[in-house]
Amino acid sequence: MSQAAVELDSVTIKFGDFVAVRDVNIDIGDGEFFSFLGPSGCGKTTLLRAVSGFLEPTDGHVRIHGNDMAGIGPNVRPTALIFQNLALFPLMTVWENIAFGLEVRGVGKRERRDRAEELLDLIALPGQGDKMVSELSGGQRQRVAIARALAVEPKVLLLDEPLSALDLKLRQHMRTELRAIQQRVGITFIYITHDQGEALTMSDRIAVMSAGVVEQVGKGADIYDRPDSAFVASFVGENNAFRGRVTQISGDEVKLEGRQGQLVGRFNPDNPVREGDEAYLFVRPESFKFADAANADAVNTIKATVREDEFEGSFHHLILAAGEDDYVRMSLTNDGSHSSNLKGAEQSVRFEPARGVVLPIGPLATE
Amino acid sequence: MSLKRWMTGFMEKNGLLVGLYILGAVTLWIVLMIVLPQLFMLDFSFRYNLPPAEIGGPKDVYTLSNYKYLIYGSAGSAADYNWIDLSVFLQTIIAAVFVTLIDLALCYPIAYYLAHTAKGATGRLLILSLIIPYWVNEILRAFAFRIIFGASGVINNFLVYLGLIDQPIDFIREDVALYTGLSYAYILLMIFPIYNAVESLDRNQVEAARDMGSGWLRIHWRIVIPFAKPGIASGCTMVFMLTAGALAAPQILGGPSSLWFTQLIVQWFNTGGNWPRGSAYAIALLIACVAFVLFMMRVFKIRVGEIGR
Numbered sequence: 001m002s003q004a005a006v007e008l009d010s011v012t013i014k015f016g017d018f019v020a021v022r023d024v025n026i027d028i029g030d031g032e033f034f035s036f037l038g039p040s041g042c043g044k045t046t047l048l049r050a051v052s053g054f055l056e057p058t059d060g061h062v063r064i065h066g067n068d069m070a071g072i073g074p075n076v077r078p079t080a081l082i083f084q085n086l087a088l089f090p091l092m093t094v095w096e097n098i099a100f101g102l103e104v105r106g107v108g109k110r111e112r113r114d115r116a117e118e119l120l121d122l123i124a125l126p127g128q129g130d131k132m133v134s135e136l137s138g139g140q141r142q143r144v145a146i147a148r149a150l151a152v153e154p155k156v157l158l159l160d161e162p163l164s165a166l167d168l169k170l171r172q173h174m175r176t177e178l179r180a181i182q183q184r185v186g187i188t189f190i191y192i193t194h195d196q197g198e199a200l201t202m203s204d205r206i207a208v209m210s211a212g213v214v215e216q217v218g219k220g221a222d223i224y225d226r227p228d229s230a231f232v233a234s235f236v237g238e239n240n241a242f243r244g245r246v247t248q249i250s251g252d253e254v255k256l257e258g259r260q261g262q263l264v265g266r267f268n269p270d271n272p273v274r275e276g277d278e279a280y281l282f283v284r285p286e287s288f289k290f291a292d293a294a295n296a297d298a299v300n301t302i303k304a305t306v307r308e309d310e311f312e313g314s315f316h317h318l319i320l321a322a323g324e325d326d327y328v329r330m331s332l333t334n335d336g337s338h339s340s341n342l343k344g345a346e347q348s349v350r351f352e353p354a355r356g357v358v359l360p361i362g363p364l365a366t367e
Numbered sequence: 368m369s370l371k372r373w374m375t376g377f378m379e380k381n382g383l384l385v386g387l388y389i390l391g392a393v394t395l396w397i398v399l400m401i402v403l404p405q406l407f408m409l410d411f412s413f414r415y416n417l418p419p420a421e422i423g424g425p426k427d428v429y430t431l432s433n434y435k436y437l438i439y440g441s442a443g444s445a446a447d448y449n450w451i452d453l454s455v456f457l458q459t460i461i462a463a464v465f466v467t468l469i470d471l472a473l474c475y476p477i478a479y480y481l482a483h484t485a486k487g488a489t490g491r492l493l494i495l496s497l498i499i500p501y502w503v504n505e506i507l508r509a510f511a512f513r514i515i516f517g518a519s520g521v522i523n524n525f526l527v528y529l530g531l532i533d534q535p536i537d538f539i540r541e542d543v544a545l546y547t548g549l550s551y552a553y554i555l556l557m558i559f560p561i562y563n564a565v566e567s568l569d570r571n572q573v574e575a576a577r578d579m580g581s582g583w584l585r586i587h588w589r590i591v592i593p594f595a596k597p598g599i600a601s602g603c604t605m606v607f608m609l610t611a612g613a614l615a616a617p618q619i620l621g622g623p624s625s626l627w628f629t630q631l632i633v634q635w636f637n638t639g640g641n642w643p644r645g646s647a648y649a650i651a652l653l654i655a656c657v658a659f660v661l662f663m664m665r666v667f668k669i670r671v672g673e674i675g676r
């Protein structure tokens with residue numbers, strides 16, 4: 001990675017007094033599949049529009065391959081944007097859609113047609129060029145939008161939640177497809193989504209956004225396993241949050257005193273807590289195990305009763321009640337070692353201290 | 368069968384009372400206000416202009432003479448064709464096309480601006496300032512135009528004051544006042560259909576085209592205009608028909624040499640006292656206009672159904 005494909009340098013975007021994007025600093029590498037992940041309204045589209053040129057940042061700079069993009073319109077930037085609703089041209093055929101960018105560039109009709117055919121092959125729709133857009137299925141339209149954007153040979157492809165309109169099956173299929181296309185064409189993809197599954201499966205790196213601020217940037221596994229803030233921990237994947245007061249920090253272990261008594265979790269030096277602070281301890285559902293008689297008194301054991309057992313094939317997703325108002329979400333692999341319906345069972349559960357992380361109090365993601 | 372099914376469906380949807388009312392009102396409207404009068408005119412146009420005593424008598428038979436008169440003139444005249452009336456007829460249609468084109472050129476940008484750029488209060492203010500002038504009635508407006516375009520009107524005074532001209536221009540004789548008045552008269556009928564069509568265009572399509580490097584001209588030519596075509600057609604049709612059939616503006620603003628075909632029609636009805644001939648002239652104008660519009664729609668590949676949207 002000699003030079004960043006896209007540099008966001010202290011980018012702030014305001015609408016009047018409202019700050020939609022606040023001081024974003026990210027370097028996105030050449031050929032990287034980079035995702036912005038965040039809940040609806042957190043400023044993802046706004047940031048993407050600043051990269052594509054439909055919007056100028058109020059402060060800061062957007063650079064593409066080292067060139068400052070200030071004052072350069074979307075029609076001359078080396079980016080192509082795939083819109084949230086695709087925005088295919090309904091009155092043009094599929095191949096005319098794909099070749100529109102080439103038409104703009106004055107490429108002759110014959111060459112345009114040939115190039116469109118090549119791209120139709122790439123998106124696995126060979127020979128469908130003469131259809132109208134309305135004759136295609138959702139997934140096919142999706143791919144045409146990608147081909148249309150790729151036809152102008154952008155250096156950076158920007159995708160604004162392009163899969164959100166598709167049904168679940170197709171969405172999962174298109175994830176693989178998108179990733180494969182990206183690897184074939186080798187250009188930088190900047191992908192926007194509020195679906196963490198999409199972000200985790202496709203991306204090289206992810207930036208998690210909340211209310212206009214980038215909370216954390218990293219590889220999917222980093223973000224999932226080592227969240228840096230309460231928001232990231234609660235937004236990415238399922239998480240149990242236990243609130244309590246920090247009583248002791250020793251090495252990389254933090255002791256927390258809360259409604260479940262004493263719990264022990266991992267210390268996060270990137271966002272440290274101090275003794276005496278209120279804090280959250282986050283534990284993933286899959287980090288819980290059933291406690292048995294042998295380790296009934298071990299650390300991080302919580303007495304609980306199974307309230308719900310959602311059986312989802314490979315997993316049991318359990319909701320356990322622990323005391324008055326606390327619930328524990330727990331996922332069990334369906335490996336044959338558990339009874340088929342656990343509802344109503346009294347079961348103590350426990351987790352390893354290294355599988356929990358203690359973070360300062362902050363806003364949690366509300367689904 | 369299918370009509371019956373449609374009827375029962377229609378009644379079920381609206382209830383018997385409301386259904387009957389709508390059906391009755393629409394039928395009455397169409398028959399009484401549209402079909403019957405035109406049928407009478409049509410019938411009239413094929414009859415001789417007889418004194419009241421002879422109507423219904425043996426001389427009251429159908430004839431093509433009124434239409435023949437428009438084409439060939441009176442039997443006694445020296446010329447082969449009725450060039451005077453025919454040329455007025457043709458001029459009226461050409462002038463109406465011209466006015467329609469002016470309106471289209473004027474209104475498309477306004478409609479696009481209103482639909483896609485002007486927001487909230489600005490947009491409402493603009494629409495209001497387009498509508499309110501139409502509260503002034505047509506005659507008043509026409510005479511007002513006559514005054515400002517007159518030899519000592521505001522425009523001439525201003526041009527003389529600027530030193531651009533030393534003699535006032537006769538805008539009336541040059542038909543400038545007429546074309547301005549006619550173009551202005553039906554501007555709303557051009558703006559609103561186009562505005563409606565353009566407004567339903569997904570803005571992302573415009574941005575997508577822009578993102579792919581397209582300039583504004585191409586965006587309009589390839590994306591916006593094809594999309595707004597039904598609206599444009601509907602606006603053009605209305606403006607063309609109404610301009611060709613206009614009477615007040617040509618009468619008040621027309622120069623001495625310009626005659627609108629509607630003025631000929633009125634002459635036959637009024638001064639000429641020849642209703643059958645007036646009817647024939649009016650029907651000829653109607654048919655020519657409809658034929659012309661249908662032909663243009665054919666050329667631009669627009670189906671009649673699309674205009675209704």
Ligand SMILES: Nc1ncnc2c1ncn2[C@@H]1O[C@H](COP(=O)(O)OP(=O)(O)OP(=O)(O)O)[C@@H](O)[C@H]1O
Nearest residue numbers: 015018020038039040041042043044045046047194
């Ligand atoms: N043109 C605008 N004027 C004023 N506010 C705006 C404008 N565009 C966006 N906003 C505001 O900025 C915030 C971020 O909007 P944005 O469209 O970037 O969200 P998003 O993360 O893309 O959400 P979603 O996932 O729902 O698409 C929102 O609160 C929105 O109301």
Ligand SMILES: [Mg+2]
Nearest residue numbers: 044045084160
């Ligand atoms: Mg968005």
